[in-house]
Amino acid sequence: MNIIIASNAHEVALKAYELFKTQLNHKPNSVLGLATGSSPILLYQELILGVKNQELSFKEVHTFNLDEYVGMDAHHPQSYAFFMKKQLFDHVDIDVKHTHIPCGLAVDLNKECERYNHALKNHTIDMQLLGIGSNGHIGFNEPHTSFDSVTHVVKLKESTRQDNAVFFSSLDEVPTHAISMGIHNILEAKKIVLLAIGKKKAAAIKAMVHGPIDEVCPGSILQTHPDVTLILDTEAASHL
Numbered sequence: 001m002n003i004i005i006a007s008n009a010h011e012v013a014l015k016a017y018e019l020f021k022t023q024l025n026h027k028p029n030s031v032l033g034l035a036t037g038s039s040p041i042l043l044y045q046e047l048i049l050g051v052k053n054q055e056l057s058f059k060e061v062h063t064f065n066l067d068e069y070v071g072m073d074a075h076h077p078q079s080y081a082f083f084m085k086k087q088l089f090d091h092v093d094i095d096v097k098h099t100h101i102p103c104g105l106a107v108d109l110n111k112e113c114e115r116y117n118h119a120l121k122n123h124t125i126d127m128q129l130l131g132i133g134s135n136g137h138i139g140f141n142e143p144h145t146s147f148d149s150v151t152h153v154v155k156l157k158e159s160t161r162q163d164n165a166v167f168f169s170s171l172d173e174v175p176t177h178a179i180s181m182g183i184h185n186i187l188e189a190k191k192i193v194l195l196a197i198g199k200k201k202a203a204a205i206k207a208m209v210h211g212p213i214d215e216v217c218p219g220s221i222l223q224t225h226p227d228v229t230l231i232l233d234t235e236a237a238s239h240l
């Protein structure tokens, strides 16, 4: 694993920006795997600026998001579809038809997972952006998820619901289930860039980097991937 330690969250975003800029300039029709949550927000702001300054373009880019809450339509302000529009897609030159997010409102959720897997099979991800949960999850693949998993319906751990409650007005409003790309899907990306900010992530980062490769810490499987870059602030790196 290539580990970059940056002094603060803004530096994390700038270092990640450089990787995405290089990727898009090298291959303008890249397929990007994207994440939601707090970790990528500053990076998305840098990407928006980059497009404005004509340093890069999303015109030919296709994107696949990692996950979506079950039961939320794309207009719900806490849905990941809404998040992506607000944080990135509405402000860059991407063709919305090229953006893919699992549909959390599908009547048949298993069919929706199959549809998403099929779409992923037809688009190899060139660069996958990840955050990490304080329990080591990647995507919404919680501890003990099989490393062979593909897109599936996930029951969120209470710790994850509590972590995400900051985005809702109460814990009760946080959905109990999500659709997530599986760990196998994530590992198929050619390159992986994982961002982590803050002390709350330090233990998960240590387990991911130095711990055994074990489904107890889903992120630990990244030790087996040939091209992973972790970009951490000093607090997230403090247990390494």
Ligand code: F6R
Residues within 6 Å of the ligand: 034, 035, 036, 037, 038, 039, 040, 066, 067, 130, 131, 132, 133, 134, 137, 138, 139, 140
């Ligand atoms: C988001 C995702 C999650 C988050 C993780 C960290 O699409 O799949 O794995 O990356 O929960 O979330 P933040 O960045 O909010 O700490």
